[in-house]
Amino acid sequence: xxxxxxxxxxxxxxxxxxxxxxxxxxxxxxxxxxxxxxxxxxxxxxxxxxxxxxxxxxxxxxxxxxxxxxxxxxxxxxxxxxxxxxxxxxxxxxxxxxxxxxxxxxxxxxxxxxxxxxxxxxxxxxxxxxxxxxxxxxxxxxxxxxxxxxxxxxxx
Amino acid sequence: xxxxxxxxxxxxxxxxxxxxxxxxxxxxxxxxxxxxxxxxxxxxxxxxxxxxxxxxxxxxxxxxxxxxxxxxxxxxxxxxxxxxxxxxxxxxxxxxxxxxxxxxxxxxxxxxxxxxxxxxxxxxxxxxxx
Numbered sequence: 001x002x003x004x005x006x007x008x009x010x011x012x013x014x015x016x017x018x019x020x021x022x023x024x025x026x027x028x029x030x031x032x033x034x035x036x037x038x039x040x041x042x043x044x045x046x047x048x049x050x051x052x053x054x055x056x057x058x059x060x061x062x063x064x065x066x067x068x069x070x071x072x073x074x075x076x077x078x079x080x081x082x083x084x085x086x087x088x089x090x091x092x093x094x095x096x097x098x099x100x101x102x103x104x105x106x107x108x109x110x111x112x113x114x115x116x117x118x119x120x121x122x123x124x125x126x127x128x129x130x131x132x133x134x135x136x137x138x139x140x141x142x143x144x145x146x147x148x149x150x151x152x153x154x155x156x
Numbered sequence: 157x158x159x160x161x162x163x164x165x166x167x168x169x170x171x172x173x174x175x176x177x178x179x180x181x182x183x184x185x186x187x188x189x190x191x192x193x194x195x196x197x198x199x200x201x202x203x204x205x206x207x208x209x210x211x212x213x214x215x216x217x218x219x220x221x222x223x224x225x226x227x228x229x230x231x232x233x234x235x236x237x238x239x240x241x242x243x244x245x246x247x248x249x250x251x252x253x254x255x256x257x258x259x260x261x262x263x264x265x266x267x268x269x270x271x272x273x274x275x276x277x278x279x280x281x282x283x284x285x286x
Binding site: 035036037038039040041042045046047048059067069077082130132146147148149150151152153154155156 | 180182183184185186202204205257259261263264265268269270271272273274275276277278279
């Protein structure tokens with residue numbers, strides 16, 4: 001009986017050796033979609049100074065400085081500046097001024113200073129410099145007092 | 157009718173995917189189908205600064221002319237690194253479809269000589285289904 005039991009067990013074991021395991025695998029799929037996105041973080045506002053001929057008030061002039069903005073994007077967006085519509089001038093300034101906003105970019109995307117819209121197709125981070133220049137024509141001059149202007153930097 | 161409009165608007169809002177925080181505004185693209193004379197978009201402006209800022213939401217058409225949309229809320233203070241939902245309901249104005257820009261605007265550092273207004277605009281396309 002003992003011999004029979006041993007032989008039967010051995011035969012059963014040999015039979016099972018050829019059988020595949022019942023374990024199985026299943027893939028788990030992950031999907032992700034990123035729509036165009038951008039973040040603008042204003043680091044510093046700009047400063048305008050007057051030119052020696054008193055006809056240009058600009059961040060490009062000596063002593064002036066550009067505003068700086070950090071741009072982070074996935075790409076697929078456009079960067080632009082709006083015409084300046086919001087200004088404050090001293091009461092002594094009664095002549096018209098032409099305001100010209102521009103911007104340039106350094107970092108993942110190099111943009112030469114421009115006032116036009118720029119398409120950004122690739123992802124990355126940039127430091128955007130925003131400039132503003134006000135000019136007077138003819139014999140007109142900037143007046144003594146405080147000037148303030150707002151430049152709109154748009155990412156869309 | 158009002159209940160139906162609300163339900164349909166809610167359905168349209170649900171078509172916009174949920175957005176993540178830590179962005180200036182998301183989503184920035186979207187298409188919405190609506191069965192009413194308005195369509196709705198939910199956007200998530202975010203404040204990336206370490207200080208509280210005032211944010212305004214504006215809606216423009218393709219020529220950057222203001223659109224008479226309902227914005228809830230249109231202006232608010234947002235805490236540092238925070239985000240919140242804003243519901244924008246745009247009328248079709250009799251058209252079968254309408255493209256609008258929804259813009260998040262802020263001047264985080266006012267009272268400077270040259271201020272910079274950061275404007276993040278998303279483009280949204282509403283389709284009116286009959």
